[in-house]
């Protein structure tokens with residue numbers, strides 16, 4: 001359906017009346033059932049051009065006057081018609097027609113509007129009420145489309161958040177893999193060394209077992225005993241167990257340390273990647289800081305020293321995986337803003353109403369035009385392919401969804417400080433929640 005035909009559907013095929021028709025005849029016509037729905041009737045010349053509209057109210061005014069019908073009923077209607085009625089061309093769109101008509105409407109509404117074709121010839125009448133109804137239907141239809149678009153948008157936003165998370169995870173997995181490599185490398189070396197060092201011990205144990213067998217065997221002659229003694233003595237010299245004790249102890253403790261480091265990274269990765277998005281958990285923000293730092297360690301370590309000033313915090317309900325995502329972005333942003341080697345200070349504290357976290361770096365800082373846009377989606381100053389520019393806009397949304405605030409202060413050449421405030425559940429709210437659940 002084209003927009004022009006939408007207007008054509010509103011057209012009522014009312015016949016145009018000649019200008020010479022009398023006022024009384026038009027009044028009679030308006031009283032017939034077929035014209036009952038109209039506020040006015042059209043006057044059209046012989047060529048089909050609309051000349052004007054005669055409204056019901058004008059006629060009523062005449063007939064309500066004393067002897068009105070007798071005095072003026074025989075006069076041609078052209079005397080009392082409105083020669084400049086609302087006229088709309090049929091090829092006008094519904095929206096445009098509504099704009100034109102509502103723009104010129106007089107209140108109270110006493111006239112319909114005339115519909116003309118491309119040549120300006122009269123085609124029929126339209127009523128304002130029909131036009132408004134059609135517009136209302138169209139708006140409802142649009143609303144539905146918009147509502148659907150909103151749902152789609154929300155869905156793609158969720159996907160965007162998820163893919164940003166996957167991208168940052170991917171980046172971090174590479175970092176963590178690198179991080180795992182160091183302890184893994186020396187654990188492997190140590191184990192190889194332990195194997196080499198322990199081989200003569202097995203030889204010694206075997207020689208000593210053979211000697212013990214010989215000693216407890218009455219059939220073992222002197223020559224065999226001498227050989228067993230010899231073999232055991234040289235195996236002992238070769239193994240030198242008294243010298244090995246220190247080396248082995250050291251190797252075992254180094255290996256254990258390496259395994260602990262690997263374990264710590266694995267736990268960090270697991271904590272970081274927690275898939276639960278529920279807001280119900282009681283979370284210690286300091287744990288999030290530590291777990292995000294383990295994950296970010298590889299991107300930070302060559303750029304900055306991470307200084308932790310973590311205060312004692314009450315547990316708060318939040319989605320830890322989302323908070324981790326925010327922290328990871330703040331840490332990597334900070335590291336990326338540092339030229340040479342600097343510092344990233346992470347501070348946490350709390351008051352009665354909220355838990356606070358600040359991340360301050362000694363990096364480049366930002367000039368005001370950059371600062372003004374950092375929370376915009378896709379805003380990045382990083383080279384193409386390096387930053388999506390979604391990190392902070394997603395962080396903003398996550399903190400907002402938690403009922404919190406994220407603020408930033410920055411000075412070019414001096415560094416940047418992000419501050420996050422997450423609300424603590426209030427005793428009053430808690431009491432109401434408890435009452436409700438009781």
Ligand SMILES: Nc1ncnc2c1ncn2[C@@H]1O[C@H](COP(=O)(O)OP(=O)(O)OP(=O)(O)O)[C@@H](O)[C@H]1O
Nearest residue numbers: 333334337374380381382387388389390391392416
């Ligand atoms: N600590 C900071 N110091 C200086 N500039 C920063 C800092 N944090 C953010 N910015 C600026 O804000 C921009 C937007 O940051 P955001 O985290 O949203 O995206 P990004 O880091 O560029 O890309 P992505 O997060 O996808 O890697 C950055 O490109 C950078 O210009």
Ligand SMILES: [Mg+2]
Nearest residue numbers: 329333391392
């Ligand atoms: Mg970023």
